[in-house]
Amino acid sequence: MKLKGAQIFFECLKREGVEVIFGFPGGSVLDIYHEMPNHDIRHILVRHEQGAAHMADGYARSTGRVGVCLVTSGPGATNTVTGVATAYMDSVPMVVFTGQVPTALIGDDAFQEVDIIGITRPCTKHSYLVRDVNDMPRVIKEAFYLARTGRPGPVVVDLPKDVIQAQTDFRYPRRVDLPGYKPTLEAHSGQIKRAYQLIKKARTPVIFTGGGVVLSESSEELVRLAETLKAPVTSTLMGLGSFPAVVPDSSGNMDLHPLWLGMLGMHGTYRANMAISHSDLLLAVGVRFDDRVTGKISGFAPKAKIIHIDIDPTSISKNIEVDVPIVGDCKNALRKLIEAAEAEPIEGLDALRAPWIEQIRQWKETYPLAYKQNSEIIKPQYVIDKIYEVCRGDAIITTEVGQNQMWTAQYFHFSRPRTLLTSGGLGTMGYGLPAAIGAQVAHPDRLVVDIAGDGSIQMNIQEVITAVCNCLPVKVAILNNHYLGMVRQWQELFYDKNYCGTCLDASPDFVKLADAYGAVGLRASKPEEVEPVIREAFSIKRPVLMDFVVSPEEGVYPIVPAGKSISEMLLV
Amino acid sequence: MEIRTKDRHTIGILVQNVPGVLARVVGLFSGRGYNIETVTAAETHEPGLTRITLVTTGDERVLSQIVKQLNKLVNVIKVYDFSETEFVDREMALIKVRAEQQTRAEVLRIVDIFRAKVVDVSPHFYTLEVTGNESKISAILELLGQIGIVEVARTGKAALARSKKH
Numbered sequence: 001m002k003l004k005g006a007q008i009f010f011e012c013l014k015r016e017g018v019e020v021i022f023g024f025p026g027g028s029v030l031d032i033y034h035e036m037p038n039h040d041i042r043h044i045l046v047r048h049e050q051g052a053a054h055m056a057d058g059y060a061r062s063t064g065r066v067g068v069c070l071v072t073s074g075p076g077a078t079n080t081v082t083g084v085a086t087a088y089m090d091s092v093p094m095v096v097f098t099g100q101v102p103t104a105l106i107g108d109d110a111f112q113e114v115d116i117i118g119i120t121r122p123c124t125k126h127s128y129l130v131r132d133v134n135d136m137p138r139v140i141k142e143a144f145y146l147a148r149t150g151r152p153g154p155v156v157v158d159l160p161k162d163v164i165q166a167q168t169d170f171r172y173p174r175r176v177d178l179p180g181y182k183p184t185l186e187a188h189s190g191q192i193k194r195a196y197q198l199i200k201k202a203r204t205p206v207i208f209t210g211g212g213v214v215l216s217e218s219s220e221e222l223v224r225l226a227e228t229l230k231a232p233v234t235s236t237l238m239g240l241g242s243f244p245a246v247v248p249d250s251s252g253n254m255d256l257h258p259l260w261l262g263m264l265g266m267h268g269t270y271r272a273n274m275a276i277s278h279s280d281l282l283l284a285v286g287v288r289f290d291d292r293v294t295g296k297i298s299g300f301a302p303k304a305k306i307i308h309i310d311i312d313p314t315s316i317s318k319n320i321e322v323d324v325p326i327v328g329d330c331k332n333a334l335r336k337l338i339e340a341a342e343a344e345p346i347e348g349l350d351a352l353r354a355p356w357i358e359q360i361r362q363w364k365e366t367y368p369l370a371y372k373q374n375s376e377i378i379k380p381q382y383v384i385d386k387i388y389e390v391c392r393g394d395a396i397i398t399t400e401v402g403q404n405q406m407w408t409a410q411y412f413h414f415s416r417p418r419t420l421l422t423s424g425g426l427g428t429m430g431y432g433l434p435a436a437i438g439a440q441v442a443h444p445d446r447l448v449v450d451i452a453g454d455g456s457i458q459m460n461i462q463e464v465i466t467a468v469c470n471c472l473p474v475k476v477a478i479l480n481n482h483y484l485g486m487v488r489q490w491q492e493l494f495y496d497k498n499y500c501g502t503c504l505d506a507s508p509d510f511v512k513l514a515d516a517y518g519a520v521g522l523r524a525s526k527p528e529e530v531e532p533v534i535r536e537a538f539s540i541k542r543p544v545l546m547d548f549v550v551s552p553e554e555g556v557y558p559i560v561p562a563g564k565s566i567s568e569m570l571l572v
Numbered sequence: 573m574e575i576r577t578k579d580r581h582t583i584g585i586l587v588q589n590v591p592g593v594l595a596r597v598v599g600l601f602s603g604r605g606y607n608i609e610t611v612t613a614a615e616t617h618e619p620g621l622t623r624i625t626l627v628t629t630g631d632e633r634v635l636s637q638i639v640k641q642l643n644k645l646v647n648v649i650k651v652y653d654f655s656e657t658e659f660v661d662r663e664m665a666l667i668k669v670r671a672e673q674q675t676r677a678e679v680l681r682i683v684d685i686f687r688a689k690v691v692d693v694s695p696h697f698y699t700l701e702v703t704g705n706e707s708k709i710s711a712i713l714e715l716l717g718q719i720g721i722v723e724v725a726r727t728g729k730a731a732l733a734r735s736k737k738h
Contacts, residue, residue, distance in 0.1 A: 121596060122603045126646040129591070146646060180588060180649040314640040317633070 005133045005164035006031040009097070010039040012140040015172050018068050020044060020059065020441055022052040026072020027112060028099025031164045044441060044470055047462040049076050051434040053083020054460070057092050058438030061421045062396055064217065066093045066147045067438065073099040074112030077158075078119065082428055084154045085123035089425025090238060091215060093152035095143045102162040103131055117158055125153030133166035138173050145176045150183030151312040152215060183311060187328030187336055195283075195307040195324045196340040202281035202305075204356045205231040208264065211238030211424070212286015212310060212330045214417045219243065221334035222285065226259050228341045230353040231283070232360055234261040234272040236293050237405075238424040239286065241414035246393065254393075256413070261360065262369070265293040266560045267406040270367035270569060271360055273560070276301050277567040278359070283337075284308045286330045289319040290425070299565020309333040367571055369410050371554070378527050380404070380479040380550040383534075384411040387449060387477060390534045395447040396439045398422065400432040400456025402486035404479050406556045408451045430459025433476060437463060440472040447475070447538060454480040454507055464517040467543040475537050476545045478510055481552045489555045493570070494562075514545035523547040580609075581635055582661060582731050585624040585642055586650040589615055593647045597624060600645065606630060606638055610663070610728030621649070625661075625730045654731055661731035664703045666691070667713065670720030671698040679719060686712045697722060 003011065009032055013021075020042040025033045036043060046052040049071045056067030067087075071080055077098040087094045101110040117127045126146050128139045136159075143155040199205060207226050213219060219242045226233050226243065233243045240263060249255040262269035264276055276282070282304040287293070294300040297320060308315075308322040309330055316325040326333050346352065371381040384407050387395075397412055398421040399405040405422055414420050421439060423431040432450040440448040450457075457478050467474050479485075488502040514521030520540055524533040530548065537544040558569035587593045594613055601608050609627040616623050628638060635653060642651045654661075671679050671693075679698055683690060688702035702712055709726065 117592065118595070121592075121599050131591075178646060181646045312644070314637065314644055318637060 001169070002167040003170040004031070004035070004167050005136055005159070006035040008133065008136050008168070008170050009140070009159070009164065010035060010041065011170055012137055012172060013041060013068065014039070016066070016140070016144045018066070021068050021070050022046055022055040022059070022438065023070035024049050024052055024072070024076060026076045026099060028073035028101060028161045029070060029097075029159070029164070031161070032070065042441075044437075044466065046434070046466050048460065049079035050083050050430065051437075051460050051463040051466065053080040053094070053096065054086065054428075054431050054434035055438035055441070056094050056096070057083060057087045057431075058398060058421050058435030059442045060087075060092050060094055060438075061435070062418050062439035063442045064418065065442075066095055066144055068095050068097070070097045071099065072112065073101055073116075074114045076112075077116040078114055081119060081123070082426075084120055084156065086423050086426045086428045086431060087154040088123040088125065090423065091152050091211060092154065093147040094154040095147050096154060096156045098156060098158050100129065100158045100160040103160045104162070106160065116156060120156045123154075124156050127156040127158070129158040130160070130163050133163050133168045136163065137171060141173050142176050142178060146178075146181065150181070184313070184327045185311070185329040185332055187309065187326050187333035189336065191324055191326045192333065192336045192340060195326060196337060196344070198281055198305050198307060198324060199229060199283065199337075199341070200344070200346055203352065204279050205229065205281040205283065206261070206275050206279040206304075207231050207233045208235070208276070208282055208284045208287060209233060209239040209242055210236040210285065210287030213239050213242040216286065216311070216330040217417070218331035218334050219417045221331055221338060225334055225338050225341065228338060229346070230259070230349055230357070232259045232261050232275060232357070234264040234268070234275065236265065236287055236290065236424070237263060237409050237422060240409060241419045242417045244415040245413035246415055258357070263409050265566060266295065267410065267556050267558065268560075268566065269369060269410070270558055270571065271363035273558070273566040273569060274363045275360055276304075277565070279304045282306045284322070285334065286310060288315040291319070294319060295560045295564055295566040295568075299567065367558075373527055375527060378524060378530055378548055378550045380481065380548070380554055381407050381411050382527065383477060383479060383530055383548045383550065384408055384451060386531050386534050387451070388412045390531065390538060391447055391449070395419065395449050396421065396436075396443060398432040398436040398439065398448070398450045400450070400452045401427045401429045402453055402456060402484065403489065403554075403556050404451050404453040404456065406486070407479070410556075429456040433457060433460050433474070434463045436474040436476070437467050437472050440467070440474050441470075444472075449475045449477060452476055452478045453485060454478055454482065454504055454510075455484040458507075461513070464514070464519055464543060464545070468518045472543065473541050474543050476543075477534075478545065478547050479550050480507070480510070480547050481550050481554065482507065483552055485554075486556065488553075489559075492553075492555070493559070510545050510547040519543040519545055521545050521547065523549065525549045579629050579631055581628055581630070582654040582659065582729060583626045583628060583638070583642070584652040584654060584731055584733075585626065585648060586616070587622050587624060588647045588649065589620050589622040590647055593622065594624070596645050596647060597626075597642065600641055601628070604637075604641065606634065610726075612728045612730050625728070627729055652733065654733060658734045659731050660734060661705055661729045662703050663706060663709055663727050663729045664701065665709050665713070665724060665726040667700045667702065667716060667724050668697050668722040669700060669716045670696065670722060672696060675719050679716070682712065682715050688712065
């Protein structure tokens with residue numbers, strides 16, 4: 001039977017198990033929208049295409065499934081670019097379908113024509129312009145396969161209008177044939193052996209994990225290996241949640257995991273950065289040694305041999321030379337290391353590790369993360385503490401970018417993977433709200449909270465209405481300090497307190513704004529109002545914007561100034 | 573054989589011949605700040621496969637990144653850094669040289685020495701075709717330069733490893 005391209009589109013998505021599309025219609029994709037009511041697929045109509053991309057991203061990060069968005073040609077496509085780049089930097093599986101002008105008009109500067117394949121080439125895992133309806137099934141199959149396998153990433157599929165109008169016999173290919181794409185999943189046994197020999201000799205090892213552990217679903221293996229080796233664990237922003245920050249102690253109270261160091265890097269904990277600096281062996285798992293993590297390269301783990309596990313060979317020895325590279329899926333490599341550790345246990349491990357564990361305990365007690373909450377003005381960290389306390393850590397948290405993001409990383413003790421959704425690599429302000437909506441679509445019964453700043457939230461605030469009209473009860477906690485706080489902090493510390501362009505003295509009334517959108521607005525201006533506002537917000541089954549009027553000049557500490565070693569932290 | 577300077581590398585890239593593949597390869601170089609000195613691309617004897625030969629510069633770390641980043645491209649089937657092995661390389665140049673009565677004989681002598689060919693003749697110019705490795709092309713250009721070169725079109729390098737198939 002002959003099907004139109006637009007029908008083929010839905011048949012393919014059905015076979016890929018797609019349940020929801022985040023999209024916005026326009027001339028070039030009208031045939032697909034015309035066909036949409038005939039198919040059992042949910043469509044979330046956004047208010048800006050950037051929102052669609054971040055929603056697909058939030059959906060993908062919170063589930064591990066491929067997020068899908070659908071936009072029209074030209075501005076519809078270009079509006080997704082920040083979302084595509086965000087997903088690319090953080091390795092998020094996503095397929096973005098963009099409309100395109102009819103093939104006969106491509107290159108003629110037609111109305112709403114843009115070369116989106118050219119524009120997105122550097123920020124996609126791969127991309128396709130479909131010129132023939134007969135190619136559609138193969139291309140869509142490949143797009144989903146590429147998005148979710150190997151190191152995941154976004155794939156753009158550009159669909160000219162005449163292609164989705166054309167008819168052909170529909171056959172979905174059973175398998176993909178990509179001769180140039182063969183990701184290495186299996187870790188090399190010889191390298192595992194070499195790695196374990198180094199691990200065995202180490203006195204002060206640190207396991208350093210990143211987003212790869214989340215992507216490969218290998219939290220269980222990570223915990224098992226860390227406990228087997230009695231090796232402390234630190235994580236990048238992207239890896240938070242893959243190692244349980246808190247665990248029940250002997251009397252059932254939740255306490256920090258004794259091996260947990262917290263996040264490392266520019267705003268890492270004192271103990272994590274000190275541990276890295278004094279480590280004699282670093283086991284890096286699914287990380288890419290980002291500059292926000294390493295600080296000055298020569299000052300990063302100067303005494304350590306480095307073992308690096310990553311599925312992407314380009315990540316290895318890109319920024320930091322490593323001693324034992326292991327290309328492969330983190331889960332596979334961790335399992336093999338566990339096998340090695342169990343087959344050949346380290347003798348006298350407790351005694352060997354005791355001084356190291358003790359040293360870390362001392363660092364932790366010398367400079368714990370801290371702030372002083374007075375009775376006058378709300379500290380932003382206090383809000384995050386209270387959110388954590390009220391939900392008992394059981395929530396999906398998204399963040400915007402800047403201070404809100406770093407305080408969240410520091411004060412919310414993530415203990416399960418896929419519970420922190422944040423733009424780590426690109427640092428996209430405006431990510432948190434749409435990502436929260438995407439996560440809420442996937443998890444209708446879970447608490448989803450966007451921890452935001454008053455600057456970031458305004459970058460995609462239009463999506464509040466998307467949450468309202470789709471009955472998605474996301475909660476937004478705005479840490480309102482009337483500044484672009486992180487940039488202001490840099491100006492304070494490194495730019496002579498020249499606060500140019502960072503004061504947001506004119507902002508909307510977020511409570512009234514919530515009301516105008518049909519959401520609920522709540523405000524806390526005093527410390528004692530924080531907890532009641534959070535409790536009320538969490539009890540409401542509708543979207544809520546919480547406006548926390550916080551101390552305007554609070555900074556994120558510790559901070560490692562750009563270009564310094566991570567042991568050179570400013571602590572207050 | 574190619575005279576190798578330390579940081580100069582010839583890279584062979586076997587790619588699927590699909591639209592945009594060259595843009596992906598050269599875009600990777602510009603986007604990541606790598607250098608391209610010459611690039612050639614044409615279909616091979618195997619249908620659907622194109623061989624790109626590219627000359628680039630960079631230290632060991634940069635080279636290793638270039639090779640890995642190229643391998644990461646979905647349409648790239650194989651990448652070969654020829655500096656790791658013996659290889660043959662050639663390029664071709666078309667040279668339009670001034671050929672007046674008094675210089676023609678000298679031009680033809682040079683053509684003979686370099687085993688070049690005269691492929692077009694007009695009242696005042698000869699157009700020559702010369703193939704060889706880079707230093708041979710440079711040498712003939714230098715000699716003809718003294719007579720008067722009007723225009724040059726060089727293909728850039730094509731290369732194959734000497735031993736097994738790459």
